[in-house]
Amino acid sequence: MALHFELVTPERLVRSEEVHMVVVPGTEGDFGVLEGHAPLMSTIRDGNLEIYKTAGGNAAETIRIEGGFAEVNERGLTVLAERAE
Known part of the structure; x- marks a missing residue:
């Protein structure tokens, strides 16, 4: 199973893809999202979004983000x- 992930800024759609897991820098702390995660909304702080394409423990792709929210x-x-960025 794969998680559908989208990263959007006011200017454009940055990413839209199927991934294994994403770690989001929430204002209350980092949280990981896998397929089947319970519904959630969170504000996000400036930090690194970590994208794991597969479950094999490969290194994460990191994208620096600033402010906003996650759903x-x-x-x-x-x-x-x-x-x-």
Whole structure:
């Protein structure tokens, strides 16, 4: 099973893909999202978004994000960031 992940900024859709897991820098602490995660909304702090493409423990791809919020629902994870590098 794969998690559908989207990263969006006010300017553009940065990513839309199937991944294994994403670790989000929430304002209350980092949290990991896998397929089937319970519905959740969280504000996010400036930090690194870590994207794991497979379950094999490979190194994560890191994207620096600033502000915004994350939503997990039955369709997957959407991160709406003020900025992504």
